[in-house]
Amino acid sequence: MVAPDLPIGDRVRHYRKGRQQDVVAGLVGITPDYLSQIERGLKMPSLHILYAIARELGVPIAALLSDQTTSTPAPPPTAEAGVVRALMGYGPALSTPAVGPRELRERIEAAWRSWQQSPTRFTDVAKVLPGLIAEVEHSVRAHRSGTDVQQRRQVLRAAADLYFLLRSYLRRTGRLDLSLMAADRAVRAAEDADDPLRVAAAQWNLGHVLLATDEHDGAEHVAMHGIAALHAEVPDDAERAAMTGALHLVSTVAASRRRDWDTARDRIRKKAAPAAAVTGEGNFLWTVFGPTNVELHRVTVEMEAGNISEALYLADRVDTSAVQSIEREFTFALEVARCYDLRREDPATLLHLLQLETLAPEDLARTPMARGLVLGLVRRARAMHARQAEGLAHRLGLL
Structure with missing residues (x-):
């Protein structure tokens, strides 16, 4: 039984079940390199070739067809x-x-x-x-x-x-x-x-939903409106600083998703970081706002901007022990794993994924990026790492 969103190449690899790649390729009538490219998602086989592969593997052709065409599988609700x-x-x-x-x-x-x-x-x-x-x-x-x-x-x-x-x-x-x-x-x-502070927290929450649905302009509008209302209605104190800083981080992510890296960096430096200096580490209204969360956002911006070396340099300086949320710690560690994946450093990618399995196994199974990273390792990693990645994929229900 495989996950319904598993890509064709991963299905072929799964049903091959340890049989030598060159042997199966020869019996099908294709080169081992071509079969390898199919399994790694680099080539899409013709229906004729797919039928031949299915027949040789002893499964119906439907078993090799993914129910979804996305290259990064997403779990069902x-x-x-x-x-x-x-x-x-x-x-x-x-x-x-x-x-x-x-x-x-x-x-x-x-x-x-x-x-x-x-x-x-x-x-x-x-x-x-x-x-x-x-x-x-x-x-x-x-x-x-x-x-x-x-x-x-x-x-x-x-x-x-x-x-x-x-x-x-x-x-x-x-x-x-x-x-x-x-x-x-x-x-x-x-x-x-x-309750003006809870209204601001509600807008922070709404901003995160809008970010998740790619409504970046809407998220930024909600964040800026919330900041303006806070400054008009709430005295200048640590609680206002915490909510203001949290809303600035929403606007930072919105700018980053629009690929406006300079604006994102500017908001961290001029808005979020000064607010965090006032509040210290905290979790006001469950926002987990503080200096560490601000630094985690710096890493996110550099990763999304493609500055992988800078993102990893910043990540090495972050101590996540002060973070009061497994979700935030998980997201940070997953982004570090993604950075190593982009550099094709498979051992480091696998190490971080295995650490994430220990930290938050349920999060790992539900996160599309994590699922994609695991399957990427299964496709391309060397034998030892590929076996460990395949074991992880089985535990996550991907294979």
Whole structure:
């Protein structure tokens, strides 16, 4: 059984199952070099050749045809059905007693800690999110017409924080449509709570969804609007600096994705770095903003700009022990692996991928870039590294 998005070349290699490449090529009537190029994705065989390969390997031709044509396979959406159902439903009846804001806050913070710190974070939060969604939605409805304004605001703040978590979970599980919906609900909850800092955090979350959908201009607009509102409504303190800096990093990524490297570097140097100097390492409203995160963005910009040597030089100077999010640490290490991959340094690429498997195995299995790097090693690496990469591909469900 192979993943439905596995490319043709990887399917041929998989079904060859250790048989000598030159032997199979000879029986098919093609050169070993041509078969090697097919397996590495450099050549697309004709239907006649593909039929001959399938017949020699003892599989139907359909087994060699990928369901998708993308060269970097993407996993299918993996959001748990229970989370999706809870997000689309309404939970308990209105007559059911609502959970108080303090208990909601404690449960949401516990879920956030699991999401940011657990190697099995997808499994862990999927167990608690359906119940949390139902309780929060019910509590918001129950307090909508209440007379206790402060309690209502606390419930709405808790709701915003839960939607922040849902935005991240749904984006990382491939449900960008629902991630956008969660981000929108977060904005509404923060606005109803009349909490300018949470409104800014909601815009930061919305900006990340827009970046994920390649709406770079929209992400930048949201970030700049959030920064302007913060400066107009919130006193100059460390919390404002943290949210301002986090929003500047969203605008930095937007500029980098537009290939405007100078603007991206300028925003880090003149905006994000000074804000991080004020805040120090922190995790205000789950943004993980601080000096280390700023340095990680420097690496990202140089990698995306194609300055691989500079990106690796900067990466060597980063100590990720201060990062309070496995997701951010995972993304950084994956970008380093990508840098080594671009330089065709297969041992270093494989080493980082194996370290990522230890750090966050569920993230590795769900990330298209990681899947592409693993399959690239399977295709081209020398025998020992190719075998290790193939073992990793099996564990990720790619083969």
